[in-house]
Amino acid sequence: MSSGQRRLDIEEIGGVTVAKFVDKKILDETNIQNIGNQLFALVDEDGRKKIVLDFSIVEYLSSAALGKLITMDKKVKAAKSKLRLCCIRPEIYEVFEITRLNKIFDIKSTQEEALEGI
Amino acid sequence: MPVHEQFEVVIPSDTEAGQAVQERIVSRLESLEYSVRDVFGVRLALEEALVNAIKHGNGLDPDKTVRVNCLIEDDLLRVEIEDQGPGFNMGEVPDPTAEENLERPCGRGIMLIKSFMTNVEYNAKGNRVVLEKKRSPA
Numbered sequence: 001m002s003s004g005q006r007r008l009d010i011e012e013i014g015g016v017t018v019a020k021f022v023d024k025k026i027l028d029e030t031n032i033q034n035i036g037n038q039l040f041a042l043v044d045e046d047g048r049k050k051i052v053l054d055f056s057i058v059e060y061l062s063s064a065a066l067g068k069l070i071t072m073d074k075k076v077k078a079a080k081s082k083l084r085l086c087c088i089r090p091e092i093y094e095v096f097e098i099t100r101l102n103k104i105f106d107i108k109s110t111q112e113e114a115l116e117g118i
Numbered sequence: 119m120p121v122h123e124q125f126e127v128v129i130p131s132d133t134e135a136g137q138a139v140q141e142r143i144v145s146r147l148e149s150l151e152y153s154v155r156d157v158f159g160v161r162l163a164l165e166e167a168l169v170n171a172i173k174h175g176n177g178l179d180p181d182k183t184v185r186v187n188c189l190i191e192d193d194l195l196r197v198e199i200e201d202q203g204p205g206f207n208m209g210e211v212p213d214p215t216a217e218e219n220l221e222r223p224c225g226r227g228i229m230l231i232k233s234f235m236t237n238v239e240y241n242a243k244g245n246r247v248v249l250e251k252k253r254s255p256a
Contacts, residue, residue, distance in 0.1 A: 027165050029133050060158065062165045063230055067223035074221065091158040098233045099226050100215040 007035045010042075016115055017042060020054040026061040036068035043075045051076065052114040056087035066101060073104060082106075086114035122150060123190040128183045131176040131201075136168035139186050143197065146190050156254050159234030160195060166227035167199050167247055175201030175245055193253040198246065205244030 009020040019042060026032060042048045053069075069085075076083040086108045088096070096102040108114040123146050129135035144161050152160075168184070176182035182202040189196040214225045232238050237250040 028137065029169075060161055060165075062162065062169070063224070063226040064169070066226055070221055070223045091155055095162070095230065098230060100220060104220060 008038050016050040016118055017048045018052045021058050024059045026065040032064050039072045043079050049081045050118050052084045054087050054111055082118050084114040086111050119191045121191055126187045128185050131172045131178050131182050133172055136172055140164045153254050160251050163231040163234050163249055166231050170227055171199050171201035175203030195251045197249045200246040203245050
């Protein structure tokens with residue numbers, strides 16, 4: 001398992017891995033590194049096939065965090081797994097829109113919607 | 119226009135020191151009841167600009183510092199951030215929203231700064247940036 005304090009709460013719901021961020025602010029460098037490692041491990045080490053990332057706690061995230069999400073997306077695609085994002089507050093969704101990353105990611109409003117038909 | 123706070127600090131090339139400055143500015147804006155979106159944008163822009171100065175400008179060199187000058191008024195925030203690095207050419211920064219760059223994991227910081235601030239100006243060398251945010255109408 002990756003080093004560093006756990007930065008994601010992992011839950012299995014009907015064959016889908018729901019990973020919930022535990023930090024309000026995904027800004028700090030070390031923190032982002034840990035989050036990246038824990039995200040990547042879901043695919044690289046655990047081989048999970050259906051993953052939902054729940055952002056309900058997250059109030060801030062920087063471009064460095066977006067970078068980790070993009071790398072995660074690539075890993076997921078390479079492993080032929082599926083990834084959805086959910087519960088993103090409006091200010092953060094605006095960040096996805098500005099950077100056009102809403103075109104890359106499958107983003108749903110609620111966890112229920114994200115779990116449906118993934 | 120009443121000035122609520124004006125300060126200048128010189129911080130080491132360390133992102134934790136950058137976060138402390140960021141926190142000082144953001145909590146002042148919160149106490150002045152700037153909107154949630156204004157505060158969000160300022161925090162994000164400060165984070166990106168300070169990380170750029172500390173990591174990309176100074177290359178995390180412990181012998182180099184970053185100067186931050188801040189002015190907070192009723193309706194305007196102005197922050198100047200200067201590093202001791204070689205600077206960069208804005209024209210050479212690729213557009214992160216171009217189709218071919220969408221999946222690149224880096225290069226979105228400056229774009230976010232420009233999107234959330236009212237004015238952003240770099241000096242010709244590219245080692246100093248001035249960020250301005252006008253309070254959004256209620």
